[in-house]
Amino acid sequence: xxxxxSASLPRPRARGSLGKLLADxxxxxxxxxxxxxxxxxxxxxxxxxxxxxxxxxxxxxxxGSPTNWVGFDNxxxxxxxxxxxxxxxNNVLIIVVSLLIQLPLALALAIALSERFRGAVALRMLFFxxxxxxxxxxxxxxxFVYDGNYGLLASIWRLFGAEAPHLLASPxxxxxxxxxxxxxxxxxxxxxxxIAALQxxxxxxxxxxxIDGASRYELLRYVVIPLxxxxxxxxxxxxxxxxxxxxxLVMPLTRGGPADSSNTLVSFLxxxxxxxMRVGFGSAVGVILFCICVTFAFTYKRWxxxxx
Amino acid sequence: MTSxxxxxxxxxxxxxxxxxxxxxxxxxxxxxxIATVLGGFxxxxxxxxxxxxxxxxxxxxxxxxxxxxxxxxMLLRNSLIIASLSTFLTLVVAAMAGFVFAHLKFFxxxxxxxxxxxxxxxxxxxxxxxxxxxxxxxxxLDTYFGVVLPQVAFSLAMSILLFRRFFKDLPPELLEAxxxxxxxxxxxxxxxxxxxxxxxLATVGTIAFVHSWNAYLVPLVMLNSDNLxxxxxxxxxxxxxxxxxxxxxxxxITLTILPTIVLFLLAQKHIxxxxxxxxxxx
Numbered sequence: 001x002x003x004x005x006s007a008s009l010p011r012p013r014a015r016g017s018l019g020k021l022l023a024d025x026x027x028x029x030x031x032x033x034x035x036x037x038x039x040x041x042x043x044x045x046x047x048x049x050x051x052x053x054x055x056x057x058x059x060x061x062x063x064g065s066p067t068n069w070v071g072f073d074n075x076x077x078x079x080x081x082x083x084x085x086x087x088x089x090n091n092v093l094i095i096v097v098s099l100l101i102q103l104p105l106a107l108a109l110a111i112a113l114s115e116r117f118r119g120a121v122a123l124r125m126l127f128f129x130x131x132x133x134x135x136x137x138x139x140x141x142x143x144f145v146y147d148g149n150y151g152l153l154a155s156i157w158r159l160f161g162a163e164a165p166h167l168l169a170s171p172x173x174x175x176x177x178x179x180x181x182x183x184x185x186x187x188x189x190x191x192x193x194x195i196a197a198l199q200x201x202x203x204x205x206x207x208x209x210x211i212d213g214a215s216r217y218e219l220l221r222y223v224v225i226p227l228x229x230x231x232x233x234x235x236x237x238x239x240x241x242x243x244x245x246x247x248x249l250v251m252p253l254t255r256g257g258p259a260d261s262s263n264t265l266v267s268f269l270x271x272x273x274x275x276x277m278r279v280g281f282g283s284a285v286g287v288i289l290f291c292i293c294v295t296f297a298f299t300y301k302r303w304x305x306x307x308x
Numbered sequence: 309m310t311s312x313x314x315x316x317x318x319x320x321x322x323x324x325x326x327x328x329x330x331x332x333x334x335x336x337x338x339x340x341x342i343a344t345v346l347g348g349f350x351x352x353x354x355x356x357x358x359x360x361x362x363x364x365x366x367x368x369x370x371x372x373x374x375x376x377x378x379x380x381x382m383l384l385r386n387s388l389i390i391a392s393l394s395t396f397l398t399l400v401v402a403a404m405a406g407f408v409f410a411h412l413k414f415f416x417x418x419x420x421x422x423x424x425x426x427x428x429x430x431x432x433x434x435x436x437x438x439x440x441x442x443x444x445x446x447x448x449l450d451t452y453f454g455v456v457l458p459q460v461a462f463s464l465a466m467s468i469l470l471f472r473r474f475f476k477d478l479p480p481e482l483l484e485a486x487x488x489x490x491x492x493x494x495x496x497x498x499x500x501x502x503x504x505x506x507x508x509l510a511t512v513g514t515i516a517f518v519h520s521w522n523a524y525l526v527p528l529v530m531l532n533s534d535n536l537x538x539x540x541x542x543x544x545x546x547x548x549x550x551x552x553x554x555x556x557x558x559x560x561i562t563l564t565i566l567p568t569i570v571l572f573l574l575a576q577k578h579i580x581x582x583x584x585x586x587x588x589x590x
Contacts (some may be wrong), residue, residue, distance in 0.1 A: 022487060026412055029493040037405035037424065037464055044461035048442055055438060062441060069589045109333060112326050123330060125576060126337055132579060134522035136540040137565045140547060140557065141344050146330050150352075152343055152556045155359045184337065192584050216322075245431035247425050248524040252544060260433035266433040266525075273437055274529060282437040290434040 056284040061281040062277050072147055074284035083260035084285070090175055091243055093201060094264070097179050098186070098239035103232070106187045110194030111224070111288065124195065127188035135185070138253030142181045143168065146253075171261035172256050178262055181249060190235045198224075198229035233304050240300075265289050337557050350557030355555050370559040380563060382535060383542035387521055390455050390538050394520040395461045395513050398467050402512065403505070405464070405470025407497050412481060421472075427465030432458060433525060452531040455538075459520050467512045474508040475501060514575070514582035521568070539564045 028092040054075050056064035077085050109127065113120050132140065145152045146167045154164030201224070209223045225232070246265035250256060256263035256271050263271065269289065273282015337358070347355055348370050349363045353552045358364070361493065374380050409421045411516045439458055440449075448454035478501070502509075531537060534545065543564055550556050572579055 022320035025492045025494075026414070028358050029497075030412055030414060032406045032494065033497075034368050034420070036401045037468065038420070040401060040457060040461045041424060042428060044442065044458045045435070045437065045464075046423075048438035049430065051438035051442070052435050055441075061435075105333075110330070112330060115412065115590050123334060126334060126581060129569070129572065130337060131583065132518065132523075132568055133565055134540055134568070136522070136524050136543060137561055140543065140561050141340050144344065144347070144554055144558060147554065150355050150359065152359050155356075170359055172552075175491075184340070188337075189584070192580055196584065241431075245433055247433060247542070248468050248522075251524070252547070265429075269433065269436070270525070274440070279441070286437065288436040293430040293434065 020291040021240065034043050044240060049286075052283040052286045052290070054283075055279050058280045062279045062280045065261055066280070068160075070280065074280045075288070077281060078284050078288065081272070083256075083263055083272065084268055086260055087256075087263040089267050090263060091265055093175060094182060094243040094246065095240050098182070098243060099236060102183050102187050103190060103235060104238065105183070106190035106235070107194050107228075107232075109187070109191045111196055111220075113191070114195055114198040124192070129188065130185045131189040131192075133185070135248030136252055138181060139249045142177070142184075142211075143253050146177055150255050168254050169258060171259045175257060178253055181253065182246070185249065186239075190238070193231055193235050193238075194228065197228050201227050237300055240296060241293070244289065244296075263290075344558050345562050347555060348562045350555050352555050355558075358530070367555070368415065370555055374556075374560055374563055379542070379546075380428040380560075383537060383539040384567070386452075386536055386542075387538035387540075388450055390527070391517050391520040393452060393456045394459045394463070395516040396465050398462065398516040399509060399513055401460065402464055402467035403471050403502070403509070404497070406468045406475055407493075407501060409472045410475035411493070421468075424465055426468070427462065432462045434523065436529055439526075440470060443530055449503060449530060450532045450536065452536065455523075455527045456520075458526055458530070459523065460516075463516050463519065467516065470508060470512055471505075478504055493529055501570065510578045514578050518568075518579070518583065533556075 017072060053068060057069060059068040059070045059074070060066040099308045113124050113127075144150065148154050148169070149165040151164070153167070157164045165173065167173045206223060206225070207218065209219050214223070243264075245266055246264045247270065250262060250267045251265055252264040255269040260268075260271075264284070266289070269282055269285040270276065273285055343359060344362060347359065349366045349368070350358070351365075351367055354364060398410075409417060414546070424561045443449055443458065446454075448457070482500060483496060486500060487493075491499075520539065521538075522539070527538050527541055531541065534542075537545070543560060546560055547557050
């Protein structure tokens with residue numbers, strides 16, 4: 001009976017009311033589904049970064065309200081700080097080592113492990129495992145490895161009758177020690193990206209090049225690497241972004257020392273801003289880090305990843 | 309059958325190099341981990357003379373002592389609560405927003421979605437001091453939610469991006485048919501989208517859980533009381549207290565990374581897919 005009633009209704013009106021119904025429903029859905037995300041995101045992501053810009057113009061210890069206006073002084077103090085220069089240098093160093101050692105290593109392993117043989121999958125998982133471990137645990141494991149009395153490295157040295165080096169305790173070697181841990185922890189992640197990309201490559205292209213007599217090197221240089229270039233660009237992007245936010249790994253190893261030789265930008269922010277509750281100074285560091293991140297992301301996306 | 313006499317070739321050294329290379333890298337990765345696990349079974353004296361090999365006598369007390377302590381279980385409980393809350397909230401909030409951006413066109417939707425994507429560009433560390441002050445002013449300092457809400461907020465951009473992409477790829481005929489049959493968007497989300505989205509829920513959930521489980525900076529800044537500490541904070545305190553007792557620290561490390569390793573072995577596929585898909589945030 002209802003169906004005959006609705007069938008007898010003029011069609012345009014039915015569609016109209018359905019349209020109105022849908023519009024109400026649409027509005028209700030938006031009003032219900034969007035605010036939680038917008039609220040959380042605005043409150044805890046956008047406002048704080050804006051406030052960092054505001055606080056960075058004050059000398060403030062976080063109590064009461066900021067009243068001591070100092071203009072751009074905090075930025076000047078940051079740039080004049082020797083430890084900041086070192087932290088910046090360390091971040092650049094991490095990026096360079098990631099690009100020159102970690103990425104080639106990851107690519108070589110991906111190529112070696114993309115072929116099927118017994119144990120290939122197990123090795124992939126083993127190499128990816130460090131990426132899943134917490135940075136804190138990784139840092140502690142390696143502070144044991146490097147320990148001058150009980151560590152693995154020390155006992156290797158002792159085997160050859162040499163005095164064990166205290167890598168983490170010397171400003172000359174602390175960063176080297178951290179760089180090795182960074183490679184240990186992150187190469188597996190990049191390897192997985194490359195393996196996924198290699199699996200997407202059309203095997204017939206490689207077969208064709210082989211039949212045409214391409215050597216192993218030529219195959220790599222002219223076929224595989226060009227086909228992987230979107231992934232390589234992505235992997236470079238992750239290396240840089242990862243380096244810019246590196247913190248957890250540094251804390252258990254050196255806390256940025258000795259003599260500020262192994263700070264990253266974030267550990268500098270923590271040691272000099274958060275620990276001493278210098279809100280203005282720390283916010284200035286945050287704003288500088290923010291500018292570096294955003295500038296990098298925009299230029300890189302524009303120039304390197306525009307076809308992806 | 310290939311006859312070796314006819315296809316007689318020069319000895320090819322490449323596979324040998326490859327095996328050597330893989331063995332070296334495998335040792336580089338595995339030795340520190342194995343030494344950590346075994347080190348927890350040694351006495352301090354033996355650790356010094358024999359850091360690599362199997363223990364001469366297995367000191368189970370190191371492990372039992374920690375497993376019997378209240379402290380270990382409290383750290384795991386705190387981490388579990390924080391990571392579960394973060395994961396649950398991220399999934400609910402991001403899936404709803406992702407649904408709106410995937411299916412509903414409205415004035416300003418593009419702008420809003422770009423506004424949310426700004427969060428992909430910078431890490432939480434950049435705003436950690438104002439974040440601390442905000443959490444303090446909201447009265448959430450030294451509570452689970454003081455850690456959970458910022459973590460959720462900073463994982464939203466990536467999660468919404470992943471959800472929106474997945475929802476858009478679901479067959480559009482489904483939604484059209486459901487709407488014509490008088491189904492509301494919300495009912496469709498509840499009864500069609502979510503059941504079809506198990507893979508993406510697993511991916512986003514994995515990323516959120518692993519990041520929160522391993523997180524250090526945000527809990528470090530937001531929490532003061534030991535009894536709320538998640539394990540990365542707790543283990544740093546433990547290391548501070550037992551600074552030279554490496555055998556105990558190694559046992560503690562082993563027991564705290566054990567859940568991660570077990571989970572990883574059980575759900576490798578999801579974890580690899582999830583972490584490589586959502587890696588923009590490190």
